[in-house]
Every structure is written in C-alpha cells, then in structure tokens.
Amino acid sequence: MKESKIQIFQAADGVVRLEVTLDQDTVWLSQAQMVELFGRDQSVVSRHIRNALSEGELSEKSNMQKMHIANSDKPVVYHDLDVVISVGYRIKSERGVQFRRWATQVLRQHLVQGYTLNQSRFDQNAAELQQALALIRKAARSPELSAEAGSGLVEIVSRYTQTFLWLQRYDEGMLAEPAGQSGGRLPAESDATASLQALKQSLLARGEATNLFAQPRGDGLSAILGNLDQSVFGEPAYPTVESKAAHLLYFMVKNHPFSDGNKRSGAFLFVDFLHRNGRLLNAQGEAVINDTGLAALTLLVAESDPKQKETLIRLIMNMLSVQENV
Numbered sequence: 001m002k003e004s005k006i007q008i009f010q011a012a013d014g015v016v017r018l019e020v021t022l023d024q025d026t027v028w029l030s031q032a033q034m035v036e037l038f039g040r041d042q043s044v045v046s047r048h049i050r051n052a053l054s055e056g057e058l059s060e061k062s063n064m065q066k067m068h069i070a071n072s073d074k075p076v077v078y079h080d081l082d083v084v085i086s087v088g089y090r091i092k093s094e095r096g097v098q099f100r101r102w103a104t105q106v107l108r109q110h111l112v113q114g115y116t117l118n119q120s121r122f123d124q125n126a127a128e129l130q131q132a133l134a135l136i137r138k139a140a141r142s143p144e145l146s147a148e149a150g151s152g153l154v155e156i157v158s159r160y161t162q163t164f165l166w167l168q169r170y171d172e173g174m175l176a177e178p179a180g181q182s183g184g185r186l187p188a189e190s191d192a193t194a195s196l197q198a199l200k201q202s203l204l205a206r207g208e209a210t211n212l213f214a215q216p217r218g219d220g221l222s223a224i225l226g227n228l229d230q231s232v233f234g235e236p237a238y239p240t241v242e243s244k245a246a247h248l249l250y251f252m253v254k255n256h257p258f259s260d261g262n263k264r265s266g267a268f269l270f271v272d273f274l275h276r277n278g279r280l281l282n283a284q285g286e287a288v289i290n291d292t293g294l295a296a297l298t299l300l301v302a303e304s305d306p307k308q309k310e311t312l313i314r315l316i317m318n319m320l321s322v323q324e325n326v
Helices: 031-038 042-054 081-091 094-140 147-159 161-166 189-205 220-228 241-254 262-276 291-303 306-324
Strands: 005-010 017-023 026-030 064-067 076-080
Touching: 005 094, 017 031, 017 094, 026 031, 026 081, 026 094, 031 042, 031 076, 031 081, 031 094, 042 081, 076 081, 081 094, 189 220, 189 262, 220 241, 241 262, 241 291, 241 306, 262 291, 291 306
Parallel strands: none
Antiparallel strands: 005 017, 017 026, 026 076, 064 076
8 A cells, every 4th residue: 555644533422533544545444443433243344244245235356455554464454435334334333424424524635635736736747848848949940950950859849749748747747857777977077078079070070160169168078077976965966877968968058168069069978978878779779869859959958048957857857768668
C-alpha cells in the first residue's frame, strides 16, 4: 500500500475508538476492528462476511487486501467499506450506521482535497507547457532559422511529442526532473579546449569559421566546467548525466565564454559529454538527437528568456530521459 492515511473514528457513546486506514479511495478495517465496532463475536462477523461472499454481494479480490502492520509477523486481512456496510446491515448495528456516515464524510473530504491538489498541479504544469511552446514559436521567427534548422525544430516538436504531453500529466507530475542516471564525467578544461580547437581547424578548412571561433573570453569555459562539478553540502549540485548535459548546453550558449561560436561550441561539447558518458546512443543504437535536431535545440536555448531557464532545462532533461528509455 502506498500513501495510506490513518483516520480516527470514535462512536457516539465514546466506547469504541478505531484507527481506520484510508487507501485507494476507501476505508479499511480488520476483522478484529469490526468485532470491536459491532460488539459481536468474531465468529458472527466472519459468518456474515462468508455469506456476503457466497451470495455474490462482495468480491474477495476487490473488497479485501492484506496489509503489514506493526507487531505482526504476517500480513493481516483488511476489508473495505462495502464489507463493513454489508456486515452492519446484517447485524443491524447502530454503530455501523455511525461508521458509514463518518466514513462517507471522510472519503468526500479526501476526494475534494485530492481534486484541489491535482487541479493546482495541472494549472502549474499547463503554464509551463505554454512557456515551452511560446519559446518554440519565438525560435521559429528567428532570422537565424535556416530551412535545415527549421526542419530540426519540427523534429523536436514531433519526435518529442510525448515530452510535451507529459508536461500536462498533472497526475504524474512530469514537470519534475526525471530520476536520470547518476554521475556524469565532465571533460577536463584542457581536453575540452583541445576538442574545440580540433573542431575549429575543421571549420576553418571549410571556410565555416574565423579565427575568433572558440577564442576564450577570460576564464569562461573553466568557470562553467567548475560550476557543473561543484558540490553543495557534500552532494553534487548537478547529480545526473541529464542535469549536467542540459546545464552544459545552456551555460555554454547563454554565458558566451568565447568571442564567437558559442552556440556551435556548446552544441559540440553537449554531444561530446553525452558520448563520454555512453549516452549519445539509445538502447536501439540510434542517436538521441541528430544534427538538425541539435541545431534547433541550441537555437531554442539561445532564443529563450532567462526566466524560462528552468522550463528549458527540464525539457532537455526529459528529452534525454525519454530517448534513453525508448
């Protein structure tokens, strides 16, 4: 049983006081508690339950379950409200009537509270969804959006449709960060610099970059890598591969550690980090994101408002998590 609650029932005469388990939108009593509630022998209670089962009024599967309780070396059988009401009618117990009215009120309050909580979560997640879609619309209007990047933007919307739908699943709370894969090995600054310089030479040879590409501005790259590797109260600030990857791309694009080529450098190190940690391919051996999708995702980051950071980070993390578990 998960997230069961205990409610206290006290009879009008003050003689009976029971700790009642609330779970699966109903209340549960053991036979021993029903004996106390109705003031009858256990044999009487057991007989009425057997009769209700044999007559088809109750189902052993749906109206009963075993629960582990303190000071018991084996699970105890509990019966739901339908069983309690059935036995109460057969015994014609006044306390049974009191219990039914009390339980009905408790369950009504429980359902109202649950609806209120779910509605609040839905409203919050719907707002997050609107932000994510607004960000895509903004990126779609960007003058930097080429036909190829545009197709990548369409791919993000279509390939990761489930991620966007998850943002609406208030009952699952999918806006929260996914559990992810613990750890994540970041490159040393020297290794990252060497990789970027190799990329630079390749781009220069094709006439696709200038000497300003990946030219450091202060210690920006070192600060980003150090920030991603820091601890807070002895725990990693970014504890998962997904978290490190998403923040690496975001910080590289937004913090402008280089004089030129920050988006391409960020996208490159993002892919390099996934490769280093065995996450560039999913379980089917397919790339978690292709070139056009990566270009569009990087553009989303570049076009985003700083206020949208958390939405974008969670979106990237969920995208990586979805693809890993496809």
